[in-house]
Amino acid sequence: MFTHYHPDSVRLTAELHDMFDDFSRGNWSADSLESHQVLRIREVLSYVRTHSPFYRERLAGLTEQTIAGLRLDDLPRVPFTTKDDLRTAQFDMLSLPVSEAWVFYETTGTTGVPTPCPRTESDSIHNNTVLTSYYRDVFAAHGEKLVIGISGPSELHATGDTFGDVCRDLGHAVAKMWPHSPVIGFDRALEVMRLLPVNGLFCTPGMAMRLAEKATEAGLDPRTDFSLDVLMMTGELMSPSLLANIGSLWGAEARNALYASQEASVLAAVTSDGALRTAPLINHYEVIDPDTGQAVRPDADGARHGELVVTNLYTGAKPLIRYRTGDLVRMTDPEPGAAVPAPRLEALGRVRDRLDLNGRLVNGYDLENLLLRRFHGYQDYQITVTRDDSGxxxxxxTLKADPAHVRDDVEQAVEDCREVLGIPLTVGFGTPGPITSTGAMVSWKAARVVDLRARVSTENRSAERIAATRT
Structure with missing residues (x-):
């Protein structure tokens, strides 16, 4: 956006630019960060009580005097906001009318009623500043002037606008191309990638593998016939094992670039040290037990493992207070030498995507990482869960791969599964089909897991409908 026409936006952009530079250099103490968060939480609480019909009722018990004295330790006394609240409240959740936003987005609605997600210039500037600050050194390692492809949906979705603006801020050219669009298609997308050529690509992991598959079918080698240096992936579960495979497919650096949602915007982004890091200047984070709602303590390694709860620290169209993301995370305080002094975050998948395997709850991230860590060169995968007569x-x-290239790794993968989970594993080869491309639209579990022990869920049906349109 051209903020020159909006003086308030010019001032905000300059303020946040300097703030993030100062923070990234390590010039903020723990006390200064806490003071910043306390002041912003008070401001946002007062703002939503005044402007949002939903929060006016939900936070009616909070007086202005209470808010003025609120500390971070007091925040757990404030009620959670849930996805069901967003679906029920709809436009009553907003703190401003849509006419005061610069753009209107909404959630996909594939697993429930779509919810409105308009953004003001302030919303976008806050979130884009995080990405611009964190991505600067990531891209700089590959050159000053890059051509970046963006393979994500644009209709009522933030992908194209957000990454396009961030790349423009960093001085890189952008080509927006959505291969599932009938206007583009996979053949044309691959042609554009070679023609320009594209040096970096924003996409989902599923899209990265599907593009490699389509290139191979066209007689091309993704490693030698394209100029990709870096893949910036988001939108789906991404274990280190999957990232390593995608990097090997393309002969490029593969990054888990962003953890975000339409509802809550940017929650974490990749930095030059390869870690996905939180954005504590614009969000306050809590990690809770998904069953009890209570804060979790760090484990022996200093990691907090549980459901992520976030409070936005900026006013705009739809700031959220103590929003339960429904996502499991591992969050660890920044280590010495971190590229940005913000906690490291691993997104482990949705709470409801956990699998009960012989009485043990296993999250998608760890299961995917375990099963795939011995394999490279596959273009798709799927997991099937069954139960034998003994219970x-x-x-x-199932891997889409040349068995000759990965057969030596099968025995090791089987042993890993037996050692870690105590469960027999078989490895086969085939094509899972288009349902695996629906992870970003529905869920990892619906896209990647065939659980023959369970009934077909609403999410399974949604994934099947989307897959049918992509056949």
Missing amino acids: QDLLAL
Whole structure:
């Protein structure tokens, strides 16, 4: 956006630019960060009580005097906001009418009623500043002037606008191309990637593998016939094992670039040290037990493992207070030498995507990482869960790969699964089909797991409908 026409936006952009530079250099103490968060939480609480019909009722018990004296330790006394609240409240959740926003987005509605997600210039500037600050050194490692492809949906979705603006801020050219669009298609997208050529690509992991598959079918080698240096991936579960495979497919650096949602915007982004890091200048983070709602303590390694709860620290169209994301995370305080002194975050998948395997709850991230860590060169994968006559759960992994290239790794993968989970694993080869491309639209579990022990869910049906349109 051209903020020159909006003086308030010019001032905000300059203020946040300097603030993030100062923070990234390590010039903020723990006390200064806490003071910043306390002041912003008070401001946002007062703002939503005044402007949002939903929060006016939900936070009616909070007086201005209470808010003025609120500390971070007091925040757990404030009620959670849930996804069901967003679906029920709809436009009553907003703190401003849509006419005061610069753009209107909404959630996909594939697993429930779509919810409105308009953004003001302030919303976008706050969130884009995080990405511009964190991505600057990531891209700089590959050159000053890059051509960046953006393979994500644009209709009522933030992907194209957000990454396009951030790349423009960093001086890189952008080509927006959505291969599932009938206007573009996979053949034209691959042609554009070679023609320009594209040096970096924003996409989902599923899209990165599908593009490699389509290139191979066209007689091209993704490693030598394209100029990709870096893949910036988001939108789906991404374990280190999957990232390593995608990097090997393209002969490029593969990054887990962003953890975000339409509702809550940017929650974490990749930095030059490869870590996905939170944005504590614009969000306050809590990690809770998803069953009890209570804060979790760090484990022996200093990691807090549980459901992420976020409070936005900026006013705009739809700031959220103690929003339960429904996502499991591992969050660890920044280590010495971190590229940005913000906590490291691993997004482990949705709470409801956990699998009960012989009485043990396993999250998608750790399961994917375990089953795939021995393999490279596959273009798709799917996990099947069954149960034998004795009640023992069994796992089967299907890979779209040349068996000759990965056969030596099968025995090791089987042993890993037995050692870590105590579960038999079989590995086969085939094509899972288009349902695996629906992860960003529905869920990792619906896209990647065939659980023959369970009934077909609403999410499964949604994934099947989307896949049918992509056949």
